[in-house]
Amino acid sequence: MYGSSDAAAPAAAREFVDQMNAGMVRTGADLLCSLLQQAGVDVIFGYPGGAVLPIYDALYSSSLRHILTRHEQGAIHAAEGYARVTGRPGVVLATSGPGATNLVTGIADAYMDSTPLVVLTGQVVTESIGRDAFQEADIVGITMPITKHNYQVRDIDTLPQVIADAFHIATSGRPGPVLIDLPKSVTSGPARDAVLPAPDARGYRVPGHPSDEALTAIQDAIRQARKPLLYVGGGIISAGAAETLRRFARVNQIPVTSTLLGLGGFPAHDELFVGMLGMHGTYAANQAITNCDLLIALGVRFDDRVTGKLQRFSPHSKKIHVDIDPAEIGKNVPVDIAVVADVGLTLQALLTDRLSADTGEWRAQIAAWEAEWPLRYRADDTCLKPQAVIELIAQRTRGEAIVTTEVGQHQMWAALFYPFSEPRKFVTSGGLGTMGYGFPSALGAQVALPGETVVCIAGDASFQMNIQELQTMVDYALPVKIAVINNRFLGMVRQWQQFFYDRRYAESRISSPDFVKVANAYGVLGLRAATFDEAKVAIEQAFAHEGPVVIDFVVLEEENVFPMVPPGKGTDEMTLEWEG
């Protein structure tokens, strides 16, 4: 029954009930569901609460699918996983106050990694806003610096345009999260059904084609270069430009290095691929970035984990930067040719001619670096090495699985040892570095693509940050394979303590429950492996199993990620092996 104490005024409520009974109108929440469906939404990740009761009531009779997680943070990371593997916006719904604030980490994560999300939060009734009402939080104020844009809908008549603009803004240009705050009085109040209008955000411009002037400048630079290098990032994947990039690199025989977020944007097995660059980049990639004479940066943001010490970053190169976000141009590194445009359209326009001179000598030099120090680790028969686990998973899935990770050492090993050959297969928290991201994002990926193999490579510590989502996985029968790389430590923290704090392992040793028993308690298959042979058997068993599996890989405690560019050093000052 409508017209509760929440409604704006008794008279208005009575009128609304009369109109409802006459079949003239529905609620704001019904309109919301209708608009979401018109915007192409098929699934919402969420968690109910007081301020979103009208929305849940509308969902009850809607054909929209809702995935109920066990924590709002699980819901938003799941939505991020959904968005990252499909390219479509993930949609999240949470209540006001704590529900909304529990989304904040996920919103910041999506903002850093340019993941398209539409985040719906409940809010207290409009008359209570600003009065510190029960479960009131100023989520619009809180999320201003971590959203691409946000709205509070105080008038139901503005909702259609807000929804249209929110989806347009979240998914176009440089994608990102958009939040819509919905007071309960608006979603429970009357509304007429409406057609989703065309987006109309006047101050919002999406760059497209590069100018002829820019293209000529790029072409001239490539023609003159002897040692060109493509430095590509997540923008290649957002732009859907992986295939164009592959053709461009091959036609011009230009080697390619990728950021963490760009992995899969260029095939790992391609002979032009030099590997990931940066703090844990390959020796060859970091040598190439230091020694190239032309750096072609596409859809990247010169993050500090990539550049190392700025003064030593690629000191001999002319730099081209193509990005759809004008604010990224020159933000960290001054560039010579800056192009605000879509990277896919730019590469397409450059494909007309073979541009580069003979790069044979340069490629031979890179091959020599690769031979000098290939990606490797010391195999050890007496224990299980984490890198070996990643390699076994890669073999079993033929490098074709969707892999999500948590954050830390296992994340870097996944990036280095799992050969991604297609875009949208690697789901990881790069910019914000969010522990607790990997497992829920795997669930979202599996919801989006039920036919794909989804593997979550987790650490023992970060898996525990959102371990409650095991029940979500069970509820929706999502057959995710969770590989816990269990080293009984916050591994990356421990590595830094070993290198820079004289092995004083302050609070980085961390205990875990018996993951096999935890899995079993949820009705999930749990396996354990502590040797290479056991790992092989467990992986075989896990991937032969139809449902979800948790595998506890008991690995060597003090294994480190190499190469490593120590903080404050240049990319050419890598530590290749620890001699301490």
Next chain:
Amino acid sequence: MERTISVLVNDRPGVLARIAGMFSRRGFNIASITVGTAEEEGLSRMTIVSSGDDAMALQMVAQLQKLIDVIEVHDISREQTVKRELALVKVRITKTTRPEIAHILEPFRVSIVDVGHASLTVQVTGDVQKIDALIGLLRPFGVTEIARTGVTALLRSGVLESGFAGADTPYRPLIEAEATNDDDLFETERE
């Protein structure tokens, strides 16, 4: 160098917070900010006075442009502009100082907007240097309160606008223009 940025924004709740928040988060300083309704209904014009080198100014403009409620951004630091600020200055008076103060005020073309036995309040309009100069001259008499609006500015007619490098404009570092320094205090009174 000092930067003057003219921003046309949607007149919506929270817009000032978005802009002020972005400036604070990115470490850009705000010397003054003025906001008022613009020529078109539903829009406001802000004039932000900040400081920074060319690279920082480009970042300010680009980061402002990213805000959805920002319609247009122009860095008018090196353009021919009309810049004005209004100040109210309360100064102590005595029988003996009053004629002297009146003598000082005369060439500034100020309005005396309030007079009491012990103080008077003058309203002065002009560019920053003019207001600074007047305040400097009044200080010895005892300035008890000052309220300044901050600078607001428009491009002069016929000046080619520059600013945000559009979607398909290749990035050009700003070329150091010759400094435009209006030393003449009273030059501004020519409207």
